[in-house]
Amino acid sequence: METVQFMTIADTAEQLRKKELSPVELLKSTFKRINKYEGKLNTFITLMTEIAEKQALGAEKEILSGNYKGALHGIPVSLKDIIAYANVPMTNGSRVNPEYIPSTHATVTEKLLDSGAVIIGKAHLHEYAYKGPHPYYGWTKNPWDLSRVPGGSSSGSGSGVQAGFGLASIGSDTGGSIRMPASLCGVVGLKPTYGRVSRYGVTPLSWTLDHIGPLTRTCEDAAILLEAISGYDTKDDSSYKDLKWDSNEFKKNTSLKGKRIGVPESYIFDSLHEDTAIAFQKALKSFEYAGAEIIPLEIPELNRLREAQSTILLSEAYSFHMHNLEENADGYGPNLRPAFETGQFYTAESYIQAQRYRKKTMQVFKEIFKKVDVIVTPTFPDIAPEIESYEKEVSFWRGKFTFIANILGLPALSLPCGLSTENLPIGLQIMGSPYSEGEVLSIGSVFEEQEGYYKVLPNESMWE
C-alpha cells in the first residue's frame, strides 16, 4: 500500500471499490502514522480508535458484499472538535466545559457516516475557533517547521491532512479558519457558499459568518467531500432548499481558455511578504499560460469591510458566550477571554451599520462577477509566523484576504501555489460568485495539475 500521506481520496476510493485495498488495512496504516508522529504534531484532541475500527470493519464487509456506497466509503476523515459526534467528548478546544458529551451527531457528521466515511477523531483547534489554542492543549505544530504556527482555527485539520493522519478533515471557517491552515500547511481548503453546508451540531462562533467545509490533499477530493456534506437541512435556517451540489459540477480540465480572473491589485500588494508576492505573481503567469485572462480590479469597498467583519463577529460571539464569560471565566484561555469580552462594547447601531455595509458590498461584488469568473488573491499575506512571536500579537488581522468570502458568503478555495525561501508553503485563494463551487474547484484543479505543488511534501523525519 502507498504511504497514506501520498494518497488522494479519488485514487484510494478506486482501490477500495475494486477491492484492491481494504478499509481496515487503510485505517491501520493511518493509525500507525498517527501513533508515530502525533506526539510531535499534536493534531488531535480525541482519537476515536475503537469507533473507527468498527466503522472500517463495517465498510469492509459492505464493500465485499457488493454494497459500495461511493467515493468516501472506508475513507478515514477527522472532525474539528467543535463538530458534534454523539457520545464522544467535544471540548471546543476550551476548558469552559471540557466534559461535555453531545447526545446527537452534527448534520455534517451524519452525512459523512451515511456516505460510509470512517471518523478517526476530533481534531485540535484554536479555542472556540478563534485567536489561538488554549494553553491546556498547547499548539498544533506546522508539519513544515515545528516552530511555526499551522494556521487556524482548524489547526489540527490542516496539520493532520498534511501529515497523512486521514485523507481529509472537516473544519469550520468564520474569517479564514479553513483556508489559513490549508495555506500554511500546504493542503487544499474549501469554504463553501453560505447556506451550502448545514451548521447544525457545530458550536457557533458567529452565526452569520460561520461556514463548514473540507480540508483535503486536492481540489478533486474537496469536490468529493462537498458532495457528501452539502444540502438542505431543516435544522439549520441558513441552509437553502434549492442547492443541490453535484460533484459533476467539478470538471478536470486542462485549459482555462475564456476564463476571466480578477485581481484586486492595490488591495493585495500593499502589505505582502516578498516570497508571497513572488509566488502570487508566478501563479498569475500560470493562469495566463493555461489560457485565462487576468483582469485588474479596484474594489475600494474592501478597505472598510474589515470593520464590518470585526463588529459582526465579536458582537455575535459575545452574544453566544456572555453567560459563560461571567459564570465560567476561568475556563477560557488568557488570550481568548479579553477578545470575546470586547464584543460587549459594540453598539447596536454599529452592528446594524456593519450589516448594511455588508449588503452594499455584496451588490458591488454581484456587478464584479459579471465581468470576471473568479477573483484570486494570496490566502495569507505572510509566511507562517514563529509560534513565539505570534503569541505576543494582540492583533489577529492576518485574515485580510480570507474574511471577504465570509462576510459576503462567497465560495473560496485555498490551494498550494509555491514555497518560500524558508521552504514554507504559500497558498493561493480563489473566490467565486455564490454557489459557483464547481467553477472555483475546476479552475483550482487546472492550476493544481499544471504546477503540481500538492505533490511536494514536508520532510517527515523531523516529526519523529
Added chain:
Amino acid sequence: MNIELLKNISNEINGRTFDSALEKQLVLYAKDLEIVLNGLREVSKEFPLALEPAPIYSPV
C-alpha cells in the same frame, strides 16, 4: 478608549461584573474597537435616507 468608560458600560449597561484582571488586555483591544466604531460611523454616511427598507442582511 478610556478603561473607566468600558468598566461603566460593562457594570451599568451590560449587567456584568467587570473583572479588573482584564484591564490591561482590554485597553489593548479597545484601541481597535475605537477604530472600528469610527470607521463604521464614517461609512454609514454613504447610506441614503431612502424610504425603501434597509437591506440589513439576507444570506447571499
